[in-house]
Amino acid sequence: MDQNFGTVLKEWRQIRRMSQLDLASEAGVSARHLSFLETGRSQASRGMALRLSEVLQMPLSESNRLLTAGGLAPAYGQRAAADAELAPLETAMRWTLDNHAPYPAMALDRHWVLVALNKPAQIFLGPMGLGQGDSLIEAMLDRADLRAAIENIEEVDYQLLCRLRVELAHLGKDPVLSDLVARLSARVEGYVPPAQSPVIMATRYRMGDMVLSLFSTISQFGGVGEIAYADIKIEQLFPADAATREILVAMAGG
Template sequence: MMDTFGDVLKEWRQLRRMSQMELGLSAGVSPRHVSFLETGRARPSRGMVLRLCDELEVPGSARNRWLTSAGLAPAYHSRAGDAPEMAPLSQAVDWMLTRHAPYPAMAVDRHWCLKAMNRPAQAMFAATGLGAGDSLIDALLDNPALAAALENRAEIERLSLARLRTELAHFGRDPVLEWAVGRLADRVAAQPGTAVDQMPAVIPARYRLGDRVLSFFTTITQFGATGDIAMSELRIEMFFPADDATRQATEAIWGNAAPGD
């Protein structure tokens, strides 16, 4: 059964913890009109749907659900990766991944599926069998080789759980993310030690690579000006050395993977 617009509006208003009064004031309409929209006594125009989406910070992929639930045509699309208009974005992804060598970098989608990796990332994860198309969530939960390589696996699981919860709040209802949060929450609850909300500001991931342990923290880059759903949700995750020993080892191991090769 298809959601009604009122169902979708109420779901997101509660997700953002806004009252009908607060949403009405921020959107420039009366709380009574918000109530009428939620109960189906009023139908929204396209402009009203998008205005409410702006106020509730609804991402592009979820806005299509808002529009179709109101009987309106979707506004956001996912284009084929080889479409001519996608070329500048694809080139930007390739440029960032390549130029980040000799440090690892990868591109992942909203469900943490690997879309691309640079040469250092491919080398670092080679023993785990991870490659393009694989899920980092599945690997974190069920890949024995990755579990053995991560020296601080419990910390990374807590960090990943906090990140997944943040992403789920951003994207709204998402069965894949909800499943991942549930699985990781069960695992973290069984761990002794620091609670998720008491984590330090930075937790480097410590990877065992042969007889070395490499310690990395990551930064995430996203496209801020694209109307394509898939590209708006793509994240470029770049690994940086957390200590001098890692920097020196990384440059010694993958220095020949520098830009231009």
């Protein structure tokens, strides 16, 4: 169903739990004008629509929805993968992944689908039956063999849930992530996190008679006006101990 500008604006104001006065103040407009925008008594200019979307920290796709609801052209593109303008982003992503060797690194979309992997990640995830196009989070939830291979699976489930909640809060709404949050919430019911979190929250994977202890860092593209790449997360895995480092180096042929 089509929605007008005021409906979309109010929806996101409520998602961010902001009053009209709060939003008006941060956007530098009067509360009266904002009220008129929500009720349709005033029409937003392109600059005003973009300013409000920035204050509300709306994802690029939702900023486009706000603009088009107001009869304005979308500001952010969603180009085909072969578009020449995307080449620098693709190069940056591949460079980041490849230069993380001999440690695994992967690119994930907003739903944790594997977009790209470096060679060590392919070596690491391949025996688990995971590769480009597969959902890492679905595998973590549904694959009994994978869950059995993670020695601290309850702790990992809880950390994943915390991370998903943060991602969902940023996006405002997403049916796929909402479903994942609900499923993970059911799994961690009754789990009591430690009183003090460890310095490194590592995931311990058992591979045969070896145990790999890994933690990760996550990075995203900044200053990108392209919807597909704005949602991509690059996850780089690091060894949490010397034994894991030696195993990863050996696996990568280093």
